[in-house]
């Protein structure tokens with residue numbers, strides 16, 4: 052029986068800090084919250100990847116002992132810096148020392164700043180360039196970005212002949228390039244050619260500045276060498292060509308020069324590094340860090356294993372370690388990133404020389420960074436983790452950039468490696484997935500697909516799983532969401548372990564799974580689709596096939612309320628129960644109520660909160676149910692509306708009939724005397740229109756069908772219609788929405804007649820931002 056997982060929202064870090072664009076973007080506090088709920092402090096936790104320094108440090112700070120296997124020396128350094136941050140004054144002193152250090156009798160600061168001299172295009176005064184803008188493969192910069200003190204203005208102006216000439220002067224800087232190479236790979240190293248390719252990420256002037264700085268490292272006062280390395284690491288990333296211009300929110304994955312990019316001022320990057328480290332790390336108390344086999348104190352800390360998890364497994368097999376039992380595993384799953392891994396090998400060489408880099412620099416010649424390859428890599432790591440963990444050990448993995456390939460790679464590799472998936476909690480709008488496994492109680496050889504699972508082919512099994520899930524959520528969903536539901540279901544029956552050949556490699560199984568997913572979704576009559584293109588499954592929304600959905604609706608005694616509407620109900624209930632609640636508290640409560648694949652989006656919670664709640668007092672961030680939404684007030688409103696409708700109908704010469712349906716709706720009908728119904732009105736206080744427009748009473752209703760609701764629901768309904776094309780098209784099929792206020796006005800309007808009824812109804816659009824919405 053699998054265990055449901057509550058999504059932990061956490062908090063997005065305000066300052067991602069140096070190298071943040073390569074690290075898994077996961078919220079803070081998630082790992083610590085998850086551990087606190089299940090382990091007592093002092094327990095050992097295994098971190099198999101060490102991809103997120105924040106996650107490891109946060110868990111150690113919460114009182115756990117983290118064993119982190121970190122193969123990448125840059126990732127190790129990041130981890131040490133996060134655990135024991137240099138203070139701002141330490142960084143400032145380091146920068147000051149560096150500024151007065153000398154090269155050939157000249158001080159470094161004026162020397163390096165001098166590389167970026169230019170002239171203001173407006174007033175012709177000397178300026179220091181912040182960045183040159185380059186077009187890919189050009190031989191000179193195209194424009195210059197600077198602040199002119201004389202004009203007191205920020206400018207981007209075309210580069211002059213002088214700027215071109217100065218850039219040209221560095222183009223023949225072979226000496227510096229050779230020095231930069233030598234730090235990474237000695238002359239006879241077979242990886243030297245790959246290191247040289249990676250150096251193309253730096254322009255010659257930058258290379259000159261960086262080598263000048265790196266040359267200072269070894270003679271730098273020992274006390275500040277670590278701070279200098281921290282500053283240089285940040286500068287190494289700031290000054291490469293992976294900064295497109297104009298700036299785009301971008302997380303580089305490949306070493307590809309953007310079409311237009313910045314050559315940033317190296318000295319200014321150093322100054323920026325002081326601030327960036329200070330803001331992102333703050334000044335918390337340090338966390339103890341040891342190198343394996345030394346272990347941190349029971350009060351919490353980090354034990355770094357400088358190698359791959361597999362080596363640790365071998366030690367365990369030979370009885371030479373590890374001496375602890377991890378009570379949980381926790382990780383931010385790394386995604387393949389050629390840029391980060393290759394640059395890490397370069398940077399590690401620059402900071403510590405090629406000897407320190409020997410074990411890691413093999414990443415330089417790695418050429419495959421696709422999902423198939425990644426499945427294989429994850430599988431290998433998870434196999435090692437399986438050996439290191441006791442049966443049943445909970446294993447939580449966080450993904451910060453969820454996409455279908457990543458998801459298949461993660462779920463497939465863990466399943467193959469002997470981990471039983473418990474649950475997956477998703478917030479796809481934020482790219483987040485939180486996945487809980489347990490190290491299987493059974494040995495790898497004892498895990499088999501159930502007989503039923505084996506009988507059904509993979510595409511058919513996927514189709515069934517996805518249709519079941521759609522029925523449960525009662526609304527269309529995106530491909531990534533449904534893919535997660537499919538994989539969740541397939542792992543429960545171990546269907547993914549079935550294969551004609553048990554030796555099939557993980558990468559091959561990834562390919563088979565991707566093909567089966569594709570086949571399941573594009574099968575004729577398997578699903579209906581809203582939007583999207585035939586080229587990609589990952590666009591538009593998916594729903595049950597038309598014929599199938601209808602048959603279900605007729606059979607169903609009660610239509611399944613959509614997940615969105617269930618969440619709305621819960622928000623209202625919570626606001627009633629907990630006056631003075633904050634959005635964050637509400638979010639947590641909702642995530643407990645709707646676990647795993649049912650986790651509500653924060654946006655939906657916010658929309659519901661704004662519809663039913665009022666911030667009281669204003670600016671306090673605490674919310675209460677709006678007075679007009681108090682249950683007694685709304686009951687009175689509903690009765691009032693029914694009575695108005697009834698009076699107005701009678702006045703217009705109709706017979707009025709009130710039906711209370713089994714599912715709790717009040718339908719008020721206006722009938723021609725002795726004849727058919729002319730209008731039907733549904734009076735509601737919520738934004739839950741789905742149950743009305745999809746319910747089967749639709750069939751005996753007249754063409755004029757109206758839902759009467761409070762004006763306060765308009766925005767929430769608009770939000771729902773924008774998200775759910777199925778709801779939108781059902782509503783467009785002859786429904787009108789009327790606000791309470793408008794109905795009151797109509798009832799008071801003595802000029803109202805049967806003839807002008809339509810026109811008067813049209814006068815008060817509920818939401819007029821989108822003219823296509825039938826909201827009146």
Ligand SMILES: [Zn+2]
Nearest residue numbers: 171174199202
């Ligand atoms: Zn100027």
